[in-house]
Amino acid sequence: MNRRGLTLHRAALGLAGVTGLVYAAMLASLLRDGWPLLSWRFLLGLPRELEAGGGVAPEILNTFSMVMMAMAVIAPLGLAVAVQRVEYGRDVWWTRELDRWSRVFLSVPGIVVGLVAYRVLVAELGWPVSILTGTVALAVLNWPFVAVSAGDALAGVPESLREGSLALGTTRWQTWLFAVLPEALPSLVNGLGLAAARMIGESAALIFTAGVNVSPHWGLAAPGETLAVHLWYIRTEGLMPDATGQAAATGIVLLGLVIALLWASQRLALWLERRH
Amino acid sequence: MTAHSRRLRTDRRQQVLLGAAAGLYAAVGLGVLLMLLVSSGPLLLRVGVWQALLGVHWNPLAGQFGLVPFMSGTLLVTALAILLALPLAMALAVVGARVLRGTGPSLMTRGLTVLAAVPSVIYGWWGLTTVVPVVRRWSGGPGFSLASAGIVLALMILPTLAVLFQDALTRVPPTWQEGSLALGATDDQTLVRLIWPAARANLFRAMLVAVARALGETMAVQMVIGGQTIWQLNLLRPGATLTTQILTDLAVFPPGTAGYRALAVMALLLMAGMYMLVRISERWERTP
Amino acid sequence: MSQPPAIRVADLSVWYGAQRALTGITLDVPAGQVLALIGASGCGKSTVLRALNRMIDRVPNVRWQGSAMVGDTDVLGPAVDVVALRRRVGMVFQQPNPFPFSVFDNVAYGPRLHGIKHPARLRKTVEDSLKQAALWDEVRGKLRRPARALSGGQQQRLCIARALAVKPQVLLMDEPTAALDPLSTAKIEELVRELKGRYTMVVVTHNLQQAARISDWTAFLEAGRLIESGQTGTIFTTPRDARTENYITGRYE
Ligand SMILES: Nc1ncnc2c1ncn2[C@@H]1O[C@H](COP(=O)(O)OP(=O)(O)OP(=O)(O)O)[C@@H](O)[C@H]1O
Ligand SMILES: [Mg+2]
Numbered sequence: 098m099n100r101r102g103l104t105l106h107r108a109a110l111g112l113a114g115v116t117g118l119v120y121a122a123m124l125a126s127l128l129r130d131g132w133p134l135l136s137w138r139f140l141l142g143l144p145r146e147l148e149a150g151g152g153v154a155p156e157i158l159n160t161f162s163m164v165m166m167a168m169a170v171i172a173p174l175g176l177a178v179a180v181q182r183v184e185y186g187r188d189v190w191w192t193r194e195l196d197r198w199s200r201v202f203l204s205v206p207g208i209v210v211g212l213v214a215y216r217v218l219v220a221e222l223g224w225p226v227s228i229l230t231g232t233v234a235l236a237v238l239n240w241p242f243v244a245v246s247a248g249d250a251l252a253g254v255p256e257s258l259r260e261g262s263l264a265l266g267t268t269r270w271q272t273w274l275f276a277v278l279p280e281a282l283p284s285l286v287n288g289l290g291l292a293a294a295r296m297i298g299e300s301a302a303l304i305f306t307a308g309v310n311v312s313p314h315w316g317l318a319a320p321g322e323t324l325a326v327h328l329w330y331i332r333t334e335g336l337m338p339d340a341t342g343q344a345a346a347t348g349i350v351l352l353g354l355v356i357a358l359l360w361a362s363q364r365l366a367l368w369l370e371r372r373h
Numbered sequence: 374m375t376a377h378s379r380r381l382r383t384d385r386r387q388q389v390l391l392g393a394a395a396g397l398y399a400a401v402g403l404g405v406l407l408m409l410l411v412s413s414g415p416l417l418l419r420v421g422v423w424q425a426l427l428g429v430h431w432n433p434l435a436g437q438f439g440l441v442p443f444m445s446g447t448l449l450v451t452a453l454a455i456l457l458a459l460p461l462a463m464a465l466a467v468v469g470a471r472v473l474r475g476t477g478p479s480l481m482t483r484g485l486t487v488l489a490a491v492p493s494v495i496y497g498w499w500g501l502t503t504v505v506p507v508v509r510r511w512s513g514g515p516g517f518s519l520a521s522a523g524i525v526l527a528l529m530i531l532p533t534l535a536v537l538f539q540d541a542l543t544r545v546p547p548t549w550q551e552g553s554l555a556l557g558a559t560d561d562q563t564l565v566r567l568i569w570p571a572a573r574a575n576l577f578r579a580m581l582v583a584v585a586r587a588l589g590e591t592m593a594v595q596m597v598i599g600g601q602t603i604w605q606l607n608l609l610r611p612g613a614t615l616t617t618q619i620l621t622d623l624a625v626f627p628p629g630t631a632g633y634r635a636l637a638v639m640a641l642l643l644m645a646g647m648y649m650l651v652r653i654s655e656r657w658e659r660t661p
Numbered sequence: 662m663s664q665p666p667a668i669r670v671a672d673l674s675v676w677y678g679a680q681r682a683l684t685g686i687t688l689d690v691p692a693g694q695v696l697a698l699i700g701a702s703g704c705g706k707s708t709v710l711r712a713l714n715r716m717i718d719r720v721p722n723v724r725w726q727g728s729a730m731v732g733d734t735d736v737l738g739p740a741v742d743v744v745a746l747r748r749r750v751g752m753v754f755q756q757p758n759p760f761p762f763s764v765f766d767n768v769a770y771g772p773r774l775h776g777i778k779h780p781a782r783l784r785k786t787v788e789d790s791l792k793q794a795a796l797w798d799e800v801r802g803k804l805r806r807p808a809r810a811l812s813g814g815q816q817q818r819l820c821i822a823r824a825l826a827v828k829p830q831v832l833l834m835d836e837p838t839a840a841l842d843p844l845s846t847a848k849i850e851e852l853v854r855e856l857k858g859r860y861t862m863v864v865v866t867h868n869l870q871q872a873a874r875i876s877d878w879t880a881f882l883e884a885g886r887l888i889e890s891g892q893t894g895t896i897f898t899t900p901r902d903a904r905t906e907n908y909i910t911g912r913y914e
Contacts, residue, residue, distance in 0.1 A: 548758040555714060566773070
């Protein structure tokens with residue numbers, strides 16, 4: 098860079114440094130408050146309402162099971178929508194409208210989905226506030242995200258690849274399976290990793306669908322408080338004396354899960370890309 | 374020939390399955406919208422749209438459904454968050470795209486990606502333990518305030534905004550930048566006179582994404598905003614937003630009550646906001 | 662207008678990291694004349710140009726030795742003000758690179774950088790530059806149109822006008838016609854001949870006929886070394902070095 102005329106760039110560097118410090122302070126205070134409480138007892142124990150020393154084992158289990166179940170539904174369905182739109186899609190008014198609303202629903206607030214799911218599933222259909230209800234809300238909320246990110250991944254595959262394959266006399270489906278999918282797989286994996294991270298952190302859609310309680314017996318109809326909801330609940334309404342620390346420790350577990358998941362999906366994507 | 378026709382048949386079957394998936398997808402989306410309309414309709418028809426939207430008093434049990442406190446809270450908090458996040462995100466983007474340029478996806482970019490995925494309750498937790506006390510000490514008020522919500526929200530949208538900004542800046546072709554430097558422009562001048570104008574459509578669309586996130590955020594805001602439903606504009610005092618009010622009142626007003634219908638109107642307003650943002654964003658796609 | 666300066670490159674070597682791109686280049690261009698740089702791909706022609714306006718500074722880990730005088734200043738010296746230097750030494754690139762602005766704003770970009778705000782003065786500078794670049798007749802009345810809507814040849818002349826608008830003394834052109842059709846190429850060549858005398862120019866080209874048509878002096882590089890340089894007529898008719906002769910007759914060993 099030139100020596101002259103760098104004032105703005107230097108100021109940017111300074112501001113960026115300060116911003117970095119703010120985030121470092123945030124992580125530091127999370128660790129400071131939560132680290133002392135992290136133990137096997139915390140990870141494997143049951144939560145307690147009124148006294149100190151509770152754990153988050155059911156919340157971890159609920160988070161895992163709900164995210165996995167929702168993922169199992171919307172990964173194939175989201176991919177299907179993406180394939181339909183990108184590979185077979187026609188450009189007519191209703192497909193354009195579908196794409197547009199996909200983008201609108203990309204930023205639908207979780208609480209809005211919670212509001213609707215609460216009425217339809219709980220109030221009208223009489224489902225209990227439970228793991229199953231929460232899973233449905235989670236799936237509805239994140240389906241557009243998977244569909245859009247998968248669509249972007251597929252659209253990133255150059256058209257020449259498709260033409261080359263079709264020219265060999267293969268059908269469109271074969272072309273997609275053997276030429277397009279392998280090429281798009283790394284970005285697909287990345288997108289699914291982000292979707293799962295979003296779901297792990299989701300809370301607004303779950304409070305009225307999966308609830309703020311846990312049951313000692315896991316089941317689809319059992320109440321399904323997740324880690325994120327637990328953090329919110331004890332930090333805003335918790336009565337236990339160590340609520341702040343409990344919340345921070347929950348936050349560390351939550352953050353650890355998100356980072357591990359992102360890291361794993363990025364590694365997988367990288368590995369797929371190299372192998373390809 | 375038979376093999377080929379069999380393949381074609383599979384192809385058609387896949388197509389039907391894919392079509393069904395897309396149909397279900399559209400149906401779910403339509404269903405959500407319809408439920409919002411059905412839920413809010415009776416109220417809007419009874420008290421009238423304008424009375425619902427323009428009233429300043431919120432007391433559904435007494436038949437007052439004024440949404441102004443929440444709309445104003447949402448707008449204030451979002452505006453504050455964007456104002457705070459914009460310069461910081463631009464600073465991070467300039468560092469990532471120009472100061473550290475050419476070092477591949479840097480540690481900074483990866484850090485920002487992780488921060489963008491940090492669950493909002495963690496930002497809310499930090500807001501409660503740090504931001505609220507700091508605001509309380511500064512202002513002498515309760516600390517739970519529109520300002521606290523704006524600050525927490527700013528930190529939350531900043532990573533996303535910075536990543537998108539950085540992407541927009543790196544998309545400006547290096548040959549244009551060389552052209553500018555070769556005319557005797559300094560790096561600062563190149564940034565201000567060439568790169569920002571050249572990237573402005575993408576920068577603007579990145580900002581719209583951040584606005585959408587800020588509008589829809591619930592948890593982090595609810596934890597620090599104070600939840601006061603009396604309309605007031607002082608940033609240092611408590612308030613409420615559309616999303617936080619749905620969260621706190623959904624427990625009080627179950628489906629079937631007038632209160633629930635009012636909450637559905639709020640949800641509808643949020644969706645209308647998201648729809649408008651998408652329309653604006655589309656317009657900027659075509660004018661680079 | 663002030664007299665254009667002479668260029669004297671003495672014993673110039675450049676390294677990109679560990680890779681040596683130029684070895685002991687010595688070259689002279691008399692004031693107001695045109696030097697053509699020829700040689701195979703990767704022999705270091707662009708590196709010579711980019712040393713003269715210090716665009717090589719943009720490459721991380723670049724190092725150099727030797728001197729390059731433009732007039733009285735050694736542009737490779739440690740105390741050189743790079744920004745001021747680039748105003749004196751303009752550059753035109755292989756791919757036309759107009760900014761995504763209007764024709765007017767492209768040409769006005771440089772003058773505005775250097776503090777010219779007065780609309781009438783700006784307009785005059787833009788008009789003069791476009792006339793010098795032989796583009797005025799084609800774009801008059803369309804100055805508000807986006808520059809990227811012009812044809813490739815017009816875009817390249819616009820880039821020349823943009824470079825001229827900051828009133829440089831030296832013009833460096835890196836394969837200015839490589840991306841253009843024959844007609845546009847002819848226009849640019851004509852332009853170079855017209856600008857001769859007012860600017861000292863160094864033009865890189867892969868087109869040997871073009872070098873012969875437009876330049877007063879020619880230098881032939883191979884693998885980062887200067888093989889031969891001299892008056893264009895001499896180089897093309899009676900080259901001293903066998904390698905030069907092979908190159909200009911299209912023979913490779
Ligand atoms: N930024 C760079 N980093 C590392 N090496 C470089 C860089 N730019 C050029 N080189 C190397 O320096 C040598 C000279 O490059 P230069 O671009 O000057 O050649 P050239 O004669 O202009 O070639 P061409 O006719 O293809 O434009 C080449 O071997 C090239 O690989
Ligand atoms: Mg070159």
